[in-house]
Amino acid sequence: MTTQMREPEHSGTPPQGGPTVAAMVRANEANWDARTPVHVASDFYGLDGSRTADDWFAPFEWQDLGDLRGRDLLHLQCHLGTETAAFADRGARAVGLDFSAAALTEARRLATASGRDLTFVRSDVHRAPEALGDRRFDVIYTGKGALCYLPDLTAWAEIVASLLRPGGMLYLVEFHPLLDALGPTPAPDNQDLLLRHDYLAGRGPLRSDSPHTYTDGPPLADATASYEWRHGLGEVVTAVSCAGLRVDVLRETEQAPWKRFDTMVPGDNGWWRLPPDEPIVPLLYALRATKG
Numbered sequence: 697m698t699t700q701m702r703e704p705e706h707s708g709t710p711p712q713g714g715p716t717v718a719a720m721v722r723a724n725e726a727n728w729d730a731r732t733p734v735h736v737a738s739d740f741y742g743l744d745g746s747r748t749a750d751d752w753f754a755p756f757e758w759q760d761l762g763d764l765r766g767r768d769l770l771h772l773q774c775h776l777g778t779e780t781a782a783f784a785d786r787g788a789r790a791v792g793l794d795f796s797a798a799a800l801t802e803a804r805r806l807a808t809a810s811g812r813d814l815t816f817v818r819s820d821v822h823r824a825p826e827a828l829g830d831r832r833f834d835v836i837y838t839g840k841g842a843l844c845y846l847p848d849l850t851a852w853a854e855i856v857a858s859l860l861r862p863g864g865m866l867y868l869v870e871f872h873p874l875l876d877a878l879g880p881t882p883a884p885d886n887q888d889l890l891l892r893h894d895y896l897a898g899r900g901p902l903r904s905d906s907p908h909t910y911t912d913g914p915p916l917a918d919a920t921a922s923y924e925w926r927h928g929l930g931e932v933v934t935a936v937s938c939a940g941l942r943v944d945v946l947r948e949t950e951q952a953p954w955k956r957f958d959t960m961v962p963g964d965n966g967w968w969r970l971p972p973d974e975p976i977v978p979l980l981y982a983l984r985a986t987k988g
């Protein structure tokens with residue numbers, strides 16, 4: 697993973713009278729449709745065979761997830777299905793869900809080409825119960841750039857809980873809000889990281905308008921505006937607990953699956969960490985919660 701994720705170009709809270717949350721979510725859908733062809737052609741995703749499904753996982757994830765054979769697994773916000781494929785490879789009956797029609801067209805094409813038996817459902821996460829009907833799951837996996845697109849974690853956690861069977865687990869692996877708060881010193885000869893962005897959500901949704909996505913490749917052709925919501929760890933854990941799920945693992949790790957800053961160095965498993973002269977801070981967290 698040699699591609700650096702670009703710093704988000706935020707212009708702050710939309711002004712009074714700005715778009716509704718529903719309009720922001722629609723803008724995000726168009727933005728993800730526009731990103732899809734760039735991602736499919738990118739070295740970052742390595743869909744030409746240069747990356748494997750397993751590259752996207754840290755060993756601790758498989759440890760926390762346990763034996764997936766014969767389990768019904770739902771992957772929320774699955775994008776191109778690169779991670780969904782790894783669950784099927786471990787014997788799960790895997791369903792990927794995403795609102796981007798373009799991403800799911802590619803996910804289905806890739807699954808067919810690789811001979812994997814995967815199901816993909818197009819839906820906004822907020823409408824997942826309607827889209828999935830009476831299907832219920834043993835495992836719901838999500839993350840690595842997913843929660844930031846969801847405005848209301850209370851609603852999200854209730855949806856997750858409703859889709860799990862009793863005894864089922866949510867496994868969330870997400871970029872740590874501290875990572876999102878870091879940024880390089882704004883001086884060309886100094887790469888030290890500083891606290892440059894909000895950790896908490898106080899300023900409301902963050903609007904970006906950039907033709908660049910986080911992979912290599914050409915600029916987006918259109919739909920360059922997108923919206924993100926910050927979610928601190930306290931908000932995440934509270935939402936999950938209040939939805940009736942018991943949190944049994946909360947890991948914070950100094951590893952990240954791709955290179956966010958130029959100065960990052962690769963670890964043994966191909967994941968990335970800050971250089972040894974930087975403080976050791978969490979870049980990613982994993983939360984496992986069980987439905988009683």
Ligand SMILES: C[S@@+](CC[C@H](N)C(=O)[O-])C[C@H]1O[C@@H](n2cnc3c(N)ncnc32)[C@H](O)[C@@H]1O
Pocket residue numbers: 721724728773774775776778779793794795796799819820821822839840841842845846
């Ligand atoms: C960064 S990807 C996360 C998936 C995976 N970790 C990856 O890196 O490929 C974010 C995905 O969330 C999807 N997404 C964003 N908001 C969504 C929503 N409200 N409902 C369903 N999917 C959504 C986007 O279409 C995109 O495919």
